[in-house]
Amino acid sequence: MRVGIGYDVHKLVEGESLILGGVKIDYSHGLEGHSDADVLLHAIKDALLGAVGEGDIGRHFPDDDPQYKGISSLKLLAEVSKLIFNKGFELNNLDGVIIAQKPKLAPYIKRMEENIAQVLDADLDKVNIKATTTERLGFVGREEGIAAEAIVSVKER
Ligand SMILES: Nc1ccn([C@@H]2O[C@H](COP(=O)(O)O)[C@@H](O)[C@H]2O)c(=O)n1
Numbered sequence: 001m002r003v004g005i006g007y008d009v010h011k012l013v014e015g016e017s018l019i020l021g022g023v024k025i026d027y028s029h030g031l032e033g034h035s036d037a038d039v040l041l042h043a044i045k046d047a048l049l050g051a052v053g054e055g056d057i058g059r060h061f062p063d064d065d066p067q068y069k070g071i072s073s074l075k076l077l078a079e080v081s082k083l084i085f086n087k088g089f090e091l092n093n094l095d096g097v098i099i100a101q102k103p104k105l106a107p108y109i110k111r112m113e114e115n116i117a118q119v120l121d122a123d124l125d126k127v128n129i130k131a132t133t134t135e136r137l138g139f140v141g142r143e144e145g146i147a148a149e150a151i152v153s154v155k156e157r
Pocket residue numbers: 099100101102103104105106107130131132133134135
């Protein structure tokens with residue numbers, strides 16, 4: 001068994017869609033990034049890559065490479081899924097947290113878990129996602145950005 005950790009932050013701006021866990025969230029603001037800026041999937045991919053000793057997403061999908069401009073982070077997760085499969089591993093379990101003052105994410109969590117489990121070819125009960133505010137403290141509390149953290153374990157298949 002091996003474990004990995006991932007953390008990411010993106011800035012909240014007007015005029016962008018908010019996509020988290022591959023789910024489009026109904027909100028006035030969205031996250032800025034080179035890709036679709038799905039901060040949760042970025043943290044999960046970093047955790048998976050870390051677990052198998054493959055660095056981080058910036059190494060695999062550079063943020064100055066035009067081929068990744070606006071790309072769906074679900075597609076990049078599928079690439080990472082292939083990579084860990086080819087290295088002889090499969091997901092054991094995954095736990096992620098989205099740190100966002102707003103909007104209320106609870107209604108979307110199940111769909112995020114379903115998306116992630118599907119792309120990683122894992123049972124739904126191996127994927128857990130949650131959300132928390134920072135009680136209005138810090139950059140998240142001021143609604144300047146959204147952060148996410150993930151921890152995964154993988155096992156030899
Ligand atoms: N953006 C968010 C943040 C939190 N939730 C849900 O509310 C619960 C309480 O949050 P606290 O930050 O006050 O601990 C949390 O456990 C989540 O279920 C949410 O839906 N969206």
